[in-house]
Amino acid sequence: MNPGDQLKKRLQHFVALLLVGLAVFGMFAEPAHADDLAVKVRVQNQVQDAGGKTKKEPVAGVKVVVADASGASVGEGVTDAKGVALITLPAKADYTVTLDESTLPDGFALQEGDAERQVQGAAFVTSTVTVNYFTGAANRATVGWWSQFAQRLADGARFGLILAMCAVGLSLIFGTTGLTNFAHGELVTFGAMIAYILNTDRAITPWLAFPVAIIAGGAFGLAQNEFIYSPLRKRKIGLVSQMVVTVGVAIVLKNVFLRILGGRTKTFAAFNNQDCKRVGPICVTPRDATTAFISLIILVCVALALQKTRLGKATRAVSDNPDLASSTGIDSQKIIRLVWILGGMLAATGGIFRGLDEGVGPFIGSDLLFLMFAGITLGGLGSAYGALVGSFVIGLFVEVSTLGIPIMPGKNWPAPLDWLHNGVPSELKNVPAYVAMIIVLLVRPQGILGRRERVG
Amino acid sequence: MNWSNIFSATLSAFFGVNAMYFALSAIGLNVQFGYAGLLNFGQAGFMACGAYAVGMTAHYYGISFWWGIPIAVVYAVIFGLIMGVPTLRLRADYLAIVTIALAECVRLIVRSVTFKKYFGGSDGINQFANSFVNRTPFNPSSKYSLYPFSDSVNAIGAVLLLVSFAVCSVLLGHMLAQKWAKEERQGFQSKWIICGVAVMVFLLVASKQTEYDGLSFKSLVVGWILAAIIAGFIYMLMRSPWGRVIKGIREDEDAVRSLGKNVYSYKLQALILGGVIATFSGIMFSVSRGSVQPDNYSRDVTFYVLTALVLGGLAKVSGSIVGPMLFWGILSFVDAFLNELTKSWGGHVDIFGIPLITESSHIGVYVQVVIGLMLVFLMVFRPQGLFGNKKEMALDGR
């Protein structure tokens, strides 16, 4: 068989495997309830908890009316104990959602946005469109700046650790094979998804579900290498083409996950709704403290393993100079396989932790991808330590940048300047990280820990 | 199953607004990726530049949106500089990462509540292109077809359509004949004629199935003419010494640099030129709808344009036009087919007891899976596109 046919076969196998996997998980995940077309209105009251973090509490008993484009009412509902009202709709079209402000509990007022909201027909990517209302007045000023800062720092460190865990694999894969994997975010999502399906849908204890998901993540990474990238390398397909292939893989996987999980963000059955405990100026839930601690341990272990073990040294050797490494008798294919497994497992772990934090959705991984890129660019492409440090810094930066430094006199400054004072709005909190990445490229293209490469 | 619905949808999409604006964008991406080898993953950002430039001009400054066109070009140049200056000295992957991140920044900013007063948040800007929409000759409320002999087309239109069909037949016929003849020149003439006639017949039959409303039709005519003009320019440019340098850079930039060419400057030129062309794609798309919405410029759009381009074949002007047509043809076919299938199976598609489709919104997911698979398989097996050149293909294995 010539390599082309072999590759074709392998890819076909992979697709078949994928479809079977999709089907199997589809059975698990979708307890045969078909969602009707609906608008989901969620009303939440924002209150500041002891740690200065905004907490959202559901508001029940609020009346909501949905009207079609002509203004005729097509449905109404009242929010339940979860603050949610589900109003079924006849068709995908443009609607107006109106919240009846007179039904809000006493002392509550709408905080952001109008009572009237537009829902466009195009917004029905999945069957349900969510409209959020927030009430209450956030009173940031009651908590001192320093304790807020400490809180953000703690949150940022936690996020940075998760991000670093996700990014190490990306960087190792790049280092050993030269491949920039745009589907790495999907490895993250995969871990979270498996863990969610086992834990929530199958009601398996997290102590079993999470390790299984992590192992599945490693297997998934290995499968990608074996079925896609290893044959491509054998066939000497250029790196740029391989990069485009990863984009295709990302599109496929993302949509498979979307089909399995549905568009809405889900929560794990375990470790839910914990109250935060006060530690000095900050407030953390036991869950968050544990995940941060575990992340730290894992990262230290990874760093030590790279530094001390024979395999770790071999990995670094392959990253440094693949040709030289293979001439000294290191089996670079074996190392690459190992790196994919390790990367998949780390990404899965990161995905689970992120899912505990933010809920599980089909895009949680791909939403992190650019931040991972920013992190490894900051640290120097291909350097595992660089990825570790860089991603941690980026994670920290993203969280802390939402808190401004109140130094400027209280005028209305134009937007980007204003961010310095008031913090970056959370919807834009990734933007400064991307800008930082570009500045790093301008000043020190090889990153903090990277090296320049050879010509000629 | 209603096959005529499926074919009508497929063929309308083949020439439709989506194919048109994708073609414009793909021509730009082809300059960058196909010819110069620059992996620009931020094409959606360039398209957003165009869309928002026209939208904002009309909406906030109250001047005609036509002024938005030069402004869009300026935006695209600035955007290209921001992308290119830090990255074009570095490896290809840096460009990919930075372009995609910057395009994402643009999308985040234009859809943010913070800048809602400039960009209109997630609703975007609506109804700004009235001076285009209300312009004659096509009536927005009646239906038009691309079939030259249909009632909706007058004599001049029929002649124009026939001429452009003829041109397409000649060009596409040549391409197909080459494929058929496998690079042999013997009996090429007759093969060319057969292919050309086949294409002509296809176009006539296909166009009969198409149906567009007046506004779409007007945008189609303007857009496709624009695409043809720009494609012509690119064709000429790529046959000039400038194009030679650009292609050389794709192959090996160090070699080109050693021959005294300022590689950095050429790369920047290619990036910006491609970006400016993509801007026109954004302009045409937003004008054809009279509205701008941020979510039409997400990173996935870039990837779809890339897929469409690879489908038609990299580094070929014809590829960047035919690719998007095929792309949307295939997508619409899959979409319409699955829709009809779901309908005829009573709203459920189960295979071996596995519920694949339980509601109509699931169809979109499968359509996207098809896009992803198409990208993977094309990139691996047919990087020269469906009508790839055998000789060139053989070179890739080396």
Add this chain to the structure above:
Amino acid sequence: MAADEQTLSETARIARAALANVAPEPGVAKPDPIMTAEGVRRSFGGITAVDVERVEIQRGSITALIGPNGAGKTTFFNLMTAFDTPDTGKWWFDGKDLEGVQAHKTADMGMVRTFQLTKSLTKMSVIENMKLGATGQKGEKWWNGLLPFTWMAQEREIEARADALLARFKLDHMRNEYAGTLSGGQRKLLEMSRALMTNPKLVMLDEPMAGVNPALKQSLNQHIKGLRDEGMTVLFVEHDMDMVHDISDWVIVMAEGMIIAEGTPDQISSNPAVIDAYLGAHQGKSLLEDM
């Protein structure tokens, strides 16, 4: 060598005469240097790849740069042509300071190099490869690209020149083939002739003979000598000592980044330091201290 002396061309005689009185020691000054490097150092992490105190290349001569693998020859080429920047040092070409000059500018100034690993532009035809080499093309401005009448005449001229060069290097039968279909040796030839399209004053060839068959090597030798006859200066890296002996007027020996010896081919082949450098680095070290 007596037979050789008789077949020497006029220019070779002039070049050798000019170098006859130059002392065979590292860093020695030449009567008419086209390129000079001084204190050029480049290290990668721990290893110092290049550490050249001073070196001059005589104008109108063929100079060979030899040395064991990893001696720093390619890195030296990279530094001179601005493909890499030295940590310290200054270097001049044709009297012009090259510090901070970009790589493509060096080619414009008349300094062209080839690469050890050939860089043929595989998906372009051989003739396109050649035409790319010509400098100062009007059509390389994008706005002119759209106006063929501005560059058509020049293009024809370039094509004629390219065809002549292809014929000279026996590549004319491959004129319209993709460069990717050429054999390894043919690619070397293509790269060299493409470099010549820039009308250089100094041609720097990184192992031009590697992978070229012996028969072709002979004619390649003639071509390189021909370049000198046309008034160009040639600096080339080569491992085949017979070749070096055959065509070069002057030989520079590098080891561990340093210039350890210079001289005419005869002087070099009898230099113990050179023999040591090739036989083993450990011996080379003690020898350097001796010198």
